[in-house]
Every structure is written in structure tokens, then in C-alpha cells.
Amino acid sequence: MKKFLKYLSLGLLSTFLTASPGLGAERISFFYPPFGEFSLSAKSLEKFAKEGKIDSELSFYASRATPEQLAQLRQLLQQKFDITPVLVSQFTYSPLGEAVLRRLGELLLTDSRQNGFYAIRAALILSAADPQGLTVVNLLRKYPSESLRLNFSEGLQIVNSLSNLVKAQDQIVSLIKQQTTTQAQTNNATVNYAQLPDLRSPGKLPWQKTSFQFNDTARNRNLPVDLYLPQVSAPSPLIVISHGVASDRFAFVYLAEHLASYGFAVAVLEHPGSNAERFQLYFSGLAGPPEAQEFINRPLDVKFVLDQLQQRDKSDRNLQGKINFQQIGAIGHSFGGYTVLALGGGKLNFAQLRRDCAPNRTLNISVFLQCRAYELPAQNYPLQDERIKAVLAVNPIDSSVLGETGINQIKLPTMLVSGTQDIFAPPVAEQIYPFTWLPNPDKYLVVIENATHFSAIAEPTAENNVLPVPEALLGPNRAPAYSYLKALSVAFFDTHLLNRQEYRPYLQPGYAQYISQAPLNLSIVESLTTEQLKQALSGVDPQPKVPAPQPTPAVP
Template identity: 45%
Template sequence: MRKLTYSIPKSFNWVGILLGISLLTTIGSTFPARSAERLQVSLDILQRTISVNSLEAYAKRGVVNNDLAPYVRSVNPQQQALLRRILLKRLEVRPIAISQFFNTPQAAILLRRLGQVVQTESGEVGSQAIQQALISAANDPEGITLLNVLRKFPATGVRIDLTRGLQLADDLSRVIEQSNKAVAAVNQQATTLVTNQTLAQIATLPNLRQSGTFTTNKQTIQLRDLRRNRSFKADIYLPISDNTNQQSTAAPVIVISHGVGSDRETFAYLAQHLASFGLAVAVLEHPGSNAQQLQNLFVGKAEEVAQPYEFINRPLDVKFLLNELERLSQTDMLYRGRLNTQQVGVIGQSFGAYTALALAGADINFNSLQKDCAAINSTWNLSLLLQCRALVLPNYNYDLQDYRVKAAIAINPISSSIFGKDGLDNINIPVAIVAGSADTVAPALPEQIAPFTWLNDPKKYLLIINNGTHFSTLGDSPSSVPLPSSVVGPNPALARDYMKVFGVAFFKFYIADRPEYKAYLTPSYIRNLSQEPLPLSLVRSLTETELQLALDRPSPALIISPNRD
């Protein structure tokens, strides 16, 4: 019979709680699991052993054996039910995907961290054993459940170091608390600014959720950059109008850049909507970090979800696309005179948002990367796993800015270390940063709220989608990996509507030079647009000092900044 080993606290009332925390920490980071017979929980010098058979009997049949009884008696029925669900919850993932993921640098970092908590019975770091257990469980008919992973653990016992586990849990609690304070501060400031427009004034504004008056002609072009030996496609959405005056005017160009694992279909909904308002939209596909790259990773044809040189290639893709559109607008009958490639806006999500900010003028900051990535094993910011891969690049002053880009929207950007304060300081065009308060991939505080305070140009916006996740604004795509609704978050259709409205207003005002759209870019209008379960907040100003005051106070502080509406 195999077993698991824990260190437990002296206070008996905490035993069950700590057991739950250790299991939650384990299942939340990755999953531990030849067939371990016992689980040993250790806290300092205290230890307690539970057989895996006892955990199985409890999870599947509710039977409480003697070795488990002290834990079960110390927690309430709700916590008991949660523990049983955790033990049996199945992670739906293909065995090949698990095997290939472990070949990536990101997996190595996660395994090292988890191995500090989940160890062999002798106390050795359990990274390699965890990896073997996960692969074995993935190939088992029962699949990856916590119980099955424990059975597959290649040792007679699994030791969980609660001292280290609780330290990680405390670290995570502080991160969550700080993030909640920051989001609350932005929400409160936005509330103080909802005074400049009356509901009657807002009611007179046209509804930007509805399509505009232009029809759309979609064309797909193939691009080949011989200098970089790189081929990719782009979908071009041309606005068509019955009005001859409108038709004869060259339309400003909006470029959309997708995130890792997505493709040019992900934001087709947004491209069509923007084109219906008279904007020409180009949605390109980045071959080194798209859905196909993720599929290649799962079948062993790729080593990473995105190679480090994608930090350079992505902005260069957009530059090459704009050069090609400029050529087509002069030589091709379909595009001649219809594209204003000197008046360009860029919108991107996640890695695409990095791309947008780089084109807007942000510089890769190797000093920031070296400092932050030295502590990669202790961070809860998963986006650093990708950002730190840029350290593989030669330390060079890359010229990624494109001066044709006059405004940018960055949705869920990764920016804290790849750019840092000094890198973002170089942006001098209008920028809007969109954050989701429930984003666990690129957390709002380090990746969007703090970087917003580093932007110096006064024409900046911070839009918070409360309860929004990293995936809330993504549209459907047949090529992308499907995500469970619990990961996507509530009502993604509403989040997409928000992006339609904000995207039209922002680019019509800053790119198409239509001053009447400024009325949509105010805290008052955004609050009126806001709906549950994804309420919105918009601010135009937040300083580093104001943010730090909010984080230092025991409860969210009321921040009042000059109204720049």
C-alpha cells in the first residue's frame, strides 16, 4: 500500500484546513502523482501520514478511515465536499499535449516550483516524479485526477511540505489582496468622474453596438517577407459605401494582432464591426505564435508556444503588412486610393497587445527583464514565463516602432518586464489599456494598471472589465484550442460588445479625426454602457504615487485625479 506524507500543525482545528490548502496548492499549480501508497504531510518537525487508499475511499464513497478522520472532523461539510471534488476532478487534456508541454522552458519553471512543495518521501525535490506521474495518469483511462496522479507517483510515498506550501499560499494571498486594492482604486476613481454627462446627453448618442452604415468586402492576401524568410496571411476588410463622397476617401487602416494560440479569425467580429464604420481593417496571422504553432507543440513539431524571436518578428510582420498595403493602394485596382496607410491604428490582445505597444514606441528593456526574471521561480505572474524568454535575444536596441501608427489599444497586454517603466516611457501617441480584473495569465495590477501609470502621454485610457478574464474578448475560431467556460469567464459576448463600442470610438476619434466620438470616451458613457456581470470602469489618469497609496492602505483608497475629459 502506498502513502502520502504531510507536516501538520499543532493546533488540531487547523489540520483539515492545511490539508485542504496543500491539496489546493498542488492541484492549482500542476498535478502531482507509480502508485504512491501514502501521503506524508509535514510542517516543520511535525508529520502525519495518510494512505492513498483512505483518500480514495473518502473521495468516491464518503468512507472516513482512521488515518483521515482527524482531518475530516476538523472541517465543515462544505470544505469536505470541496476536498472530495478536488480529489476526483479530471483535467481534460490529451496525453500528447502533456508530454509536449513538459519539453517547454515554461514547464521546467513550473515543475521546479511545484517540486519544492511536492517531494519524494525522502524529501527530494519532486519535479521529475511529478512529470512522470502526470504523463502516466494522462495515458490511463481514468485520466488526470489528483487521486490518479498520486497513484502514479514513482515512489512509495509522496511528501507535501506544508511549510513551503503555506508560504506560497501566503504569497498568493498577498498578490490577490494587492490586485483587489488596485482594481478597487480604479473603480472608485472612475466613480468620482461620472459627473460630466447627463443620462439625457448619453441617450442622444448613436448606439455603437449596432453595425455602421458601410458594408464590408473581405479579401485574404498572402505575404512573403524574403528578408526574414517568413510567410503569413492577412484578411483585409474594406468598407463599402453607396455614398460616392465617402467611397472616394481613403480609409484609415486599423491592424489587429492576435495573441498566443489564436489566429486571424479570433477578432473577425471586431474587424467587421470597425469596417462597418468606414475603417479599413487588416487582421494578420503571426506564424510563430498562432493556433497552428500551438497544435505543432502538441504533436511534437514545435518546442515552444512562441519562439523568443517572435518578440521581434511580430512587430516586423505588421511593418511588412503596412508596406504591402501601401504598395497595393498605389498599384492594385481593388485597393487604389482606398487605404490611408499614413494614418494607422493598432489593436492587439495579450502577445498581440505587446506587439501594439512595441509599434507605438515601447522599447524592449533588457535591464528590467534581467531583474524581474531572476526571481521567476517565486512569481505568481504567469505572463513572465513568456516575457523572460526574450532574454534569449541579443541585447540590442531593436527599432520596432512604426511612425505610421498614430494610436493603439492594448487588451490584456504583457508589458511589466519586457518593456518596464523606461520602455513604456517612450510612447508618445494615444494608448488605451484594457484589463480584466480576473485575468490570471497577465494579472491586471502588474501587467496593466502599474504600466498605465508609466505612460507619460496625457492621451491615455485605462479600461477595467471587472470579472473579465484573459480570454473574455476573444471570438470563436475553428483553429484555436477550445477553452472551458470556467476559464473564459462570464458572458464573453458582452465583453466583445464592449470592444466593438470602445474600438470604434477610440479609432474614429484618434485615427479618423472625428471629434464627435470623444463623447464615448468618458467615464460617464462607459459607466452607462456597463452591465453585469462585467461592469466597466474608465480612468484617464493614475499616478504611481496614487497607486502606491491605494496598495499601502488597509482598505481601498478613494483616489481623485484631475478630470481630463
């Protein structure tokens, strides 16, 4: 997040820093009150981007940045994004893409000081189609205006809001680490974790994988499902796993196999409206964007899969007596995190969606997706499944679509997992505050320091890497995060599905400290109050917003 802010801060000074005179924007202009109008030539900026040289014109601005920041900025300018023009076109013409570009267009204005939405979209598509590919340099070359006007005042407001939030987040993470340390010192006096079985290692039970294709004809949803079934005589408790946007049932294979080795049956499904296959079709121009109905369909997908498994339990000799349908848990990541929270009793919060989405002025990227739910008819949707007894949500998105009144309907044991460097589902708004809204005392907040939105996902393959993620957004080596989820999921579901209290010590702060590995340092807390968060935030809005754009002044 801090590196992201450095990029953003410098980007406000010299966004899209290069151009070829005559082919695109030749100057970047911005008004910085009370000092007046400033302007930078594209030629001066291009020299810096290509050669690293700072001439007399640029030196006035460059002198206000550190060498490290200038190096990072130049690296960003030279970065090539391997994205096809069809993908760019599909995204920028989708409701979500248009919302993102219109927000960006408030910062990057045209010559006449209008929202730069159309110019940015055109430049993105043309750059992606160019043989040199989509780069920041090429983007400005294709910008259909002689100059690009930077809304510097609003940009500074955004940077300041994000900077304040990062500082407040650091204070909150420090508070959680302090609580973990304090409670761990007490626990360590009674628990010797070195003498307990290592839940990070595979269990001893063999398992078998079976694949199904369940077809919900009523909703026209074809649901691929992989079932990992332990080879044991007694019925196994069942865990269902829901993936995130543009992902698939292979994203958590490592976790499914691990749970199966400990005696859990695991059903991993794909959501056809938002899985990797749907996004591949969408980016190829063969399908439309994910629909708002996906917020309803995803929980219904899980319900349908459970119904199908129960029916096969009665008719399929290979499944009869193999699954205990009285002991079902659910795991979800990102959009899948929302999915399992809704299945656990979370209610769609149309009042909160109206506040956050009409219009959407937040700086929280996930709210752009959550606001799609505002397109649904405002009514009570029966999404909860009473068969599910415990839920584990990794990097869930929920602050607007569920909000406080939606989340406090979840009465089940719940674990929320958060990464401090997650810029797509920001931890304070999407996991830490929501944790305080959960009413059940059997709740756990797991915070992985320096983890990103992708730290819990298995390494992508060539087949399922539909949205290539830049290396800088992947974060540190993900192996420790995998080990944390393996151990904590076994402990959480053994404790709260099977009532095996000997697993509860693994859910305590002392265990987090015992298995923690830098730089992905692990913390666990079982209690945190809204008052503590407010004190740590010191007045900073956990969901910062930017003011509505002011009316455009007349051009003389």
C-alpha cells in the first residue's frame, strides 16, 4: 500500500510522463492553488522516462522527490502491460470499467477541463493495439488531445486521504499485534505448541477426488464441482469452497487436499457467472460482463451443490454414507468471501448500498464491484443456508453490500482473514471493522502482515491465469500464507463443526506467534471493539471519500 501511494503521489505530478510531440498530449498542465497554473512539456518528460535525464524544466519538480521515488516512477513508466485491445475494450465499456474510468477522468481532464473519460478510454484501447503494447509512454502518445490537464487539487485530496488511512491502518495493525503478544504471553504459560501435532503438515488420511457437472436448469447454471473425499468408514464433515472473481476451483486445491487429509470432505465449485472461463469469454468479446444477479446466484450455487450432494447420497453407492450433512462449513475468498458470509446469514444491505453507491465517491476499489448489487431490486433475498454451521472468509468484500446491519445477522462461528497490503479489499473497511460487527463470540480475526489480495491463492497455471497479476501486487513468497490457512482451517472447523476442544489452542494468539514467519507476520485476535478502532483511526474515515467534482469553470 505504501509503495502504491508513492506511485500515486508522483503520478499526480507527472502522470503519463511521455509523449511524442504532434501524436498526442504535448503538455501536462495543472492548477495548484494558491500558486497558480503550472505546465510541463512532454519533451522534457519523455527524456526523463527514456534516458533518466532531468533537464532544467523538470528539475523544479524532480527536486521535490527522493531518488528512490524517481527510480520507482521511471520503472512504472517503462512497465509494459500484456493486455489485448479486446480485453481493454470489454472492460472499459462494461459498467464497472466505465465507473473506474469516470473516476480517473475526474483527475485527468481534457483541454476544456472536462472529464477525460472518453479520451482515456480511446488512449487505452489504441495503446493496447499498438505493436509496442500498453505502456504509460504509449498511452500519452495515443491521448487524443494536445494537452492533458491534471486535477491536482483533487489528486492531492485523494493522496492525503489514502496517506492518513495508511497511517491509521498501521496503528490498528500495531494494536492487533500488541493484543496478540499480550494474550500469547498468557497462553504460552499453559500451552507448549512444540508438543502438539503440526497442523501445517498433511494429515494421515488418504482421499479420493471425484468430479461432477451439476446443471441447475431453473437458473441455467452449469456448476463444475470437485469433491475430495477421505477414505474413511464414518461420514465426513463437509467443507465447501467458493472462489473469487475470475478464478476457478483450482485456486484452493492445496487447501482442499489438506483438509481432506484431516478427514473433511471438501466440495470445490465454480461459479459460472464470475469464474475464469466466463472472464476469458468476456475478454474475448464472446460474453457480457458479470451481472448484478451474481450476488444472488453465487450463494444459490452453493445451495444447489449441497442439494445435489444430498440427493446423490441417497442414490449413488459411491457416496452413500460418506458425508455428514449435519456438519457443513464454508470457505470463500474475495467475492467468495461475500458468498460464504451471505450463506452464513449476512443480509444484503440496500440502505448502505444507497449511501455508498448513489453516487460512489469512495476510494475503496472493491466498492466498485459491490455497487453492482445496487442494481438489484431492493428486497429480502433468502440466501442463508441453515446447513452451514461455520464460515471462514479470506479477504472478503462486504463493507457496502452487507454493511454493519447485514453482517450482524451472522450468528455462526466466523473467521475473517486479512492482508495488510490488500489494495483490492482494504483490510480496515472490509475485514477489521466488519469483525467488530459480528455478534457471535466465537469469532477470529486473522491478520497477515504484508500479505496482498493474492497471497492465499495457489500459484496460477498457464490455463487459469486469466488476469495476469503484476509481480509487485503478488507480495512476498506465499508459502507461509498457505501454511497458515492450512493449520487454521483444520483447527477452526474441528473446533466449531466437530466440537473437538483440543483444537481450540491452535486458534489462540500464542499459536499465531509460534508459526509466524517474517515478512508475512501472523496475528490472531478474538476480540476487538469499534471504540478501539475509532481511537486508533483518530477521526480518519475508514472508508475515505473524495468530494464531488466542482462545476467546470467557463473557458475564456
